[in-house]
Amino acid sequence: MTTHEPTTDASLSSARRSDRGDRIFSGLARAAGLTILVSLAAVFVFLLLQGLDGFHADRQYYEPSASGFLGYVLKLLFGTALAAVIAMVIAVPFAVGVALFLSHYAPRRLATPIAYVIDLLAAVPSVVFGLWGARTLAGLSQPFQAWLNHHLGWLPFFSGEVSATGRTILVAGVVLAIMVLPITTAICREVFARTPRLNEEAALALGATRWETIRYAVFPHARSGMIAGMMLGLGRALGETMAVTMVLSAGGPLMTWQIITSNNPATIASNIAARFNGEDVGIQSVLLATGLILFVFTFAVNFLARWAIARGERKFA
Amino acid sequence: MTTLEQTTAPKSTSTLSRAKLTPWAPWLVIVVATALASLIVLLGSWSWYAVPFLAVLFVIIGLPAWSAAIEGRRAAMDRLATCLVWTSLLVALVPLVWVLTEVVLKGVPELSLSFITHDMQQKLDPVTYKMAAGAGVAHALVGTLLITAAATVISVPVGLMTAVYLVEYGAKSRVARWTTLLVDVMTGIPSIVAGLFALALFTLLFGNGTRSGLMGAVALSLLMIPTVVRAGEEMMRLVPDDLREASYALGVSKWRTIVKVVIPTAFGGILTGVMLAVSRVIGETAPLLVAVGSLDLMNANIFSGRMQTLPVYILTEYKKSTPEDYNLAWAGALLLILIVMVLNLVARIISHVFAPPSNERR
Numbered sequence: 166m167t168t169h170e171p172t173t174d175a176s177l178s179s180a181r182r183s184d185r186g187d188r189i190f191s192g193l194a195r196a197a198g199l200t201i202l203v204s205l206a207a208v209f210v211f212l213l214l215q216g217l218d219g220f221h222a223d224r225q226y227y228e229p230s231a232s233g234f235l236g237y238v239l240k241l242l243f244g245t246a247l248a249a250v251i252a253m254v255i256a257v258p259f260a261v262g263v264a265l266f267l268s269h270y271a272p273r274r275l276a277t278p279i280a281y282v283i284d285l286l287a288a289v290p291s292v293v294f295g296l297w298g299a300r301t302l303a304g305l306s307q308p309f310q311a312w313l314n315h316h317l318g319w320l321p322f323f324s325g326e327v328s329a330t331g332r333t334i335l336v337a338g339v340v341l342a343i344m345v346l347p348i349t350t351a352i353c354r355e356v357f358a359r360t361p362r363l364n365e366e367a368a369l370a371l372g373a374t375r376w377e378t379i380r381y382a383v384f385p386h387a388r389s390g391m392i393a394g395m396m397l398g399l400g401r402a403l404g405e406t407m408a409v410t411m412v413l414s415a416g417g418p419l420m421t422w423q424i425i426t427s428n429n430p431a432t433i434a435s436n437i438a439a440r441f442n443g444e445d446v447g448i449q450s451v452l453l454a455t456g457l458i459l460f461v462f463t464f465a466v467n468f469l470a471r472w473a474i475a476r477g478e479r480k481f482a
Numbered sequence: 483m484t485t486l487e488q489t490t491a492p493k494s495t496s497t498l499s500r501a502k503l504t505p506w507a508p509w510l511v512i513v514v515a516t517a518l519a520s521l522i523v524l525l526g527s528w529s530w531y532a533v534p535f536l537a538v539l540f541v542i543i544g545l546p547a548w549s550a551a552i553e554g555r556r557a558a559m560d561r562l563a564t565c566l567v568w569t570s571l572l573v574a575l576v577p578l579v580w581v582l583t584e585v586v587l588k589g590v591p592e593l594s595l596s597f598i599t600h601d602m603q604q605k606l607d608p609v610t611y612k613m614a615a616g617a618g619v620a621h622a623l624v625g626t627l628l629i630t631a632a633a634t635v636i637s638v639p640v641g642l643m644t645a646v647y648l649v650e651y652g653a654k655s656r657v658a659r660w661t662t663l664l665v666d667v668m669t670g671i672p673s674i675v676a677g678l679f680a681l682a683l684f685t686l687l688f689g690n691g692t693r694s695g696l697m698g699a700v701a702l703s704l705l706m707i708p709t710v711v712r713a714g715e716e717m718m719r720l721v722p723d724d725l726r727e728a729s730y731a732l733g734v735s736k737w738r739t740i741v742k743v744v745i746p747t748a749f750g751g752i753l754t755g756v757m758l759a760v761s762r763v764i765g766e767t768a769p770l771l772v773a774v775g776s777l778d779l780m781n782a783n784i785f786s787g788r789m790q791t792l793p794v795y796i797l798t799e800y801k802k803s804t805p806e807d808y809n810l811a812w813a814g815a816l817l818l819i820l821i822v823m824v825l826n827l828v829a830r831i832i833s834h835v836f837a838p839p840s841n842e843r844r
Contacts (some may be wrong), residue, residue: 169770184735186735186737186738187501187735187737188738189737190736190737190740190741191647191736191737192653193643193646194643194644194646194650194651195647196643197639197640197641197642197643197647197652197742198643198644198647198648198652198657198661200640200644200661201640201644201661201664201668201707201708201711202664203667204663204704204733205667205668207679207683208671208675208676208679210681211679211682211686211836212675212678212679212682214682214684215681215685215686216682218499221717230692232591233699234781247762256572259570259573259574261570262566262567262569262570262574263574265567266567266570266571267646270567272563273608279571282575282578283574285573285578285823286577286578286827287584287822288761288762288765288822288826289578289581289765289819289822290764290765290766290793290796290814290815290818290819290822291673291765291766291767291768292767292793292796292818293585293765293796293818293819294581295767295797295800296796296800296812296815297580297581297584297585299800300800300808300812301580301584314796341576343715346574350574374556374557374559374560375560375563375564376559376560376562376563377556377559377560377619379563395549397670400670403672404670404671404672404673404674404675405672406672406673406674406767407767407768407793408795412798417577434672434674434768437674437678437772438674438768438771438772439837441715441771441772444688444691449681453678453681453682453799454677456674456675456678459670459672459674459675460671460675463670463672463675464667464669464670464671466669467669467670468563468663468667470670471663471666471667471670472663474657475662475663475666476667480828482642
């Protein structure tokens with residue numbers, strides 16, 4: 166009895182100690198999880214607090230393209246959407262193609278290294294893409310843009326005077342497309358690979374060719390996932406800064422459908438990077454306000470996409 | 483799928499199967515199309531860039547057309563789809579190869595020992611007695627390393643603990659589900675917004691015009707945390723429950739099980755994830771431009787003042803738009819890509835060395 170007392174006491178106290186350790190540790194883990202939720206909210210709150218003056222700043226900050234915040238941000242949104250749409254129009258077919266290659270066409274030995282190479286594309290820093298787009302791609306594609314203008318100039322997109330440097334929103338869109346490709350490809354590939362095997366084998370057993378199998382068994386199943394992948398790409402294209410800033414020579418907030426002239430609409434992000442000035446508090450608050458709008462938009466796009474993916478996962482799990 | 487195809491493919495020439503193109507038909511078409519394209523370019527004296535375009539075009543038209551004539555419409559559609567899929571892959575690989583070769587070709591001539599040991603400060607040239615701008619990235623390298631290290635120090639504890647919460651404590655609770663969703667959403671935050679956030683936060687706390695490397699680190703960690711969480715979560719989920727239960731059975735408390743069993747087991751994967759996350763944020767430009775600014779001199783104090791970083795260095799040199807500065811920008815880009823690639827490579831090696839525990843034990 167006397168020999169037992171101390172041991173139970175010790176084990177009790179050690180149990181209590183580990184109990185306290187457990188509580189502290191789980192508290193820390195919970196706090197970290199909360200930090201993430203709080204920091205997301207903080208982004209919104211701090212941008213709002215600091216950008217509040219930007220919504221009704223002095224006229225001079227919005228001129229010459231607009232007289233008030235609404236006109237200013239709408240023009241920027243137009244530019245943002247235009248660049249993103251050009252990027253998506255170019256990127257989506259290739260992303261679907263590459264994803265199909267990786268999930269259905271590639272010899273097994275090729276699939277893994279090529280997936281790795283496509284991921285490398287995502288690892289190249291955006292400033293390098295910007296440098297390449299502005300110094301290499303723009304110059305080399307200038308004759309092609311002139312050709313577009315000469316032969317397809319009757320389309321509103323290719324009308325106007327061709328930029329002599331080639332640094333146009335079309336080139337910016339191409340660079341964006343390259344940057345969007347990896348994420349869209351990755352998501353599409355995942356959903357393609359998740360097609361139930363029985364559906365595919367049933368189609369093949371009915372004598373369908375490989376393309377018909379993909380068309381009638383894979384695509385219907387993957388539709389929501391593909392859309393989610395595209396929206397994630399879109400979110401990236403909307404927020405990408407450096408590539409657009411470096412490729413577009415000047416560019417301010419303006420609305421034009423001409424995509425190969427030297428008058429290019431700026432995007433929200435590129436406008437912030439180009440006009441940011443450490444000393445001028447007025448322009449800072451205007452830019453913070455536009456940044457808030459960008460945040461809200463990309464948040465919404467990303468949220469919808471991720472929500473769709475999460476729902477899809479639960480449905481097929 | 484592959485086995486099925488093999489069994490359905492007719493081996494004998496039975497009357498039930500249609501005529502088929504020979505297996506080497508695609509190769510034949512590719513060779514013919516390339517020859518034809520070269521011939522046209524030669525005769526029309528066009529630019530040689532046109533050859534691959536024309537060749538690919540001819541294959542996309544030629545193979546399905548031939549197939550349509552012999553195999554029928556459905557097989558032709560199938561051939562067309564295959565052509566398009568392969569084409570999209572080839573086209574997607576072009577920019578990567580192009581960017582890399584361009585950066586190497588233009589960056590290598592400028593790369594030297596003095597390039598990585600000097601900053602951009604104006605100095606009196608001892609030979610010509612004129613003031614000349616320096617040509618180096620030492621200050622940018624130091625800035626990038628310090629800021630990225632600070633961002634890692636902030637992100638790894640928060641990210642890992644969040645992963646612990648999601649895997650070990652949250653289970654399938656509603657809060658955990660929302661956290662997972664929002665972490666995913668966070669991966670899509672535009673990097674410039676992260677920079678603006680750091681700017682707004684520090685301006686509010688310390689007044690206008692505040693710039694420091696720490697602000698950049700805060701901005702970067704906002705971009706880095708979600709990647710760390712995802713990596714940690716994925717790896718800890720791979721840890722077999724047997725290990726946890728064995729630990730519990732020995733009377734070890736939950737938190738010690740996590741610290742002594744779960745995290746060490748998942749360590750290799752977590753390290754890989756962290757390195758990949760670092761390689762992602764080390765190339766970020768926009769947030770640092772906004773929050774840290776740029777500087778031509780060395781500043782190794784991340785708590786006060788502007789600093790230079792490698793990505794912002796590339797941008798600054800690019801904006802100066804003189805041939806010499808363009809060269810410096812390319813050299814900086816080469817250096818940055820090298821750093822990113824090395825980080826990526828090391829991460830892959832680590833994940834190979836620390837193979838999954840289940841394989842190790844058996």
